[in-house]
Amino acid sequence: MIPLSWYVIVAVAMFCIGLFGALTRKNAVAILMSVELMLNAVNINLIAFWRYLYADPAADPTRALAFVAIVFVAAAAEVAVGLALIISAYRQRNTVVAEELDLMKG
């Protein structure tokens, strides 16, 4: 059986990629995708820890899945709102580069 640490490594890698992407990409759509990566890295972690560390997963098969499902719903909602915002911003400013959306600058 594949050890738990592998899953964790994959998840950390995914999270770091997502984080890196979120911080460095200029395109707002790419940033949104990076955020999705981070969320799913967390999901992997949740499933893996549930499968390996919980005493009897068969006795309570939905506990971790419920968490993941909530994360999915949140992510989906986030994408829907985020994309809508990006499209709206594009219509207004004709760009989706994050650095140029600086109306909030003090």
Add this chain to the structure above:
Amino acid sequence: MAIETLIWLIPLPPLLAFFAIVLFTRQNRALSHWVALAGAGLAWLASMLIFFQVIGSEDLAKHPLATAINWLPTGKTWLQVGAAVDPLTAVTLFFVAWTVLMIFIYSIGYHNYGQPKGDHDHAGLPPHGAAAKEHGHRVTVMSVEPMYSRFFALISLFAFGMYTLVVSNNLLTLFIGWEIMGLCSYLLIGFWYARPSARDAAVKAFLTTRVGDVFMLLGLAALYKITGSLNYSDIFGSTTVLMQNSGILGMTWAGLIALLLFIGTMGKSAQFPLHVWLPDAMEGPTPVSAMIHAATMVSAGIYLALRFFPLAAMGWEPGMPLTATMTVMATIGSFTALFAATIALAQNDIKKVLAYSTISQLGYMIAALGVGAYVAAAFHLLTHAFFKALLFLGSGSVIHGMEHGVLHTGEHVDPQDMTQMGGLKSKMPVTFWTFLIGGLALSGFPLVTAGFWSKDEILSGAFNGGQWVVFITLAVSALLTAFYTMRQITLTFLGAPRSKAAEHATENKWVMTLPLVVLAVFAVSAGWVGIPKGFPLLGGILPDWFAEFVGQMVRTAPEGGGEGHGSIVPLITSLVVALGGLYLGWLTYRKFGRGQSDALEKPLGALYAWLRNKYYFDELYAMIFVKPARWVAETFSYQWIDRKLIDGFLNGVARIVWWLGERLRNGFDLPVINGAGDVTAEGTREMGHWMKGMQTGRVQQYMVVAISVVVVLIAFLIYRYSG
């Protein structure tokens, strides 16, 4: 209409005339004097009706015509005011009505009604004359008085005051009338208010009489407190209360109150030492002099003294020693009579002589009252009012004629200076003859003039009362009176004119001479009503109506009159002094020439200067009253108290507060309050400015910050809880 109602109505027409003139007819001269005349005429008519109604009453003193209304509620009782006519009122009404009416008529002429407006005349100054053409020559003629209507309004109000005083049945309304007259006297003496001398005279008259009025008011207050009423009959009825000891100077209440009221009389009737205002009051127009100094205001003082004779004499019977108050009255009266007569000797102003003679004659009346000769005093009041009004109006006529001469010739002489006159007998015949009658009446020319009868009664009153000092003083004053009267007549009318103005003086119009004639008739005939029964030869031909009528006012039988002359001495005396004085006056002054000095100046020496300057009383009063008052006002109150003490205190307070404010501002307000506010605002701004830098608007940068913080936090937590 009941005759009682008519009494109320007597004072009203002049009052209405006053308001009508002030409110409506000011602009129209003719209408103004007609309104005033109508007012005076109606009052005259009502007075005459009442006079002839009561003249035959037997018991008028006990049952006067009276009417009263409730005026002010005083607890359970009422303060009543009312009008009443008793013999004294009736007699006073008679002469007041006549003289007032005559003076009103005379004023029309005196103020040059019908003459053109003056070229340079101003309100507040006597008219200066107007240029006109006469037979092709340019001449200056008299000009009309600029404040013509104002004059008639004021004398109407004055007449109202006098009538109110006379018909009152109580002291309160009497006092109101008294004060109205005081006000009018002030306004009329200062009628030509642009002249500083007139202003000063007005203030002097007002303040001097005020001294008397204050004491009079004290007397009224005491009277009201003791008797509970100001009504004459109530007062004289409360003998028992009034005879109690007042505890002041050992006098009875009656004596004390009569003394206080007498001080009021002294002010109003210009008795020594409050006489100083009356000569100065000559600054007013001559009708005013006649009105104030003969017919009304000064008479009001004597009227009050007569009214209150029963108080002064309470407990006294003829033949007994005089009461304290009566002694005071006799002393002051006879002293004033002599004192003023001596001053009149040395005056050159025609009106001043008359003013001093008025003071002297008023002194006579007071002295007569003082020795108990009530009827004689009232009689002299009556005759004096007529002949003194006549003399004043006559002197006004002379002055008016002289002014005409002055304007005509352009000569600069004082139209009132007797030394500049002379020879006016032929120029102004009516004025001369009437003035002569008035002058003879004043001197007491025997038998034909009114003044003789009344003066003789006073002298015999003093003589029969055993008051030798008073008798001799009055006899000497009578001699002096005859002397200066003759001096005045001689200087004014006889001899040759001593100035061009006198040469060109002319007789005045009938409006001025008619009143003279009417008053002259009274100056002669008024004496006939009081010829004593006991008088040699003439006594008994005419009934001694006056003594019987007015004598009812005093319970005791009148002296001198009814009982006849106890002795021939007073009669001889009055004959000698009157004729002797007149003869001496004529002898001394008949040869008075132009520019000559007075014949008395050398023989009298230093005394003449004293007389001339009125014994320096004005200077004395200036020194002991006016100067200290000025000093108190100017130096003490203004400079010291006001400027230094009060202003100094206020300035000190202001300075302290200023200093405190400055300290507070610099030490607290600016650094602490302002500083705190400023620092808060500044700090907030700085902070905002600094924090603005973080707000780049780049979400990724925010995220870096957020993640860095999270990492640091996690690191901290691990470090904290793992080791």
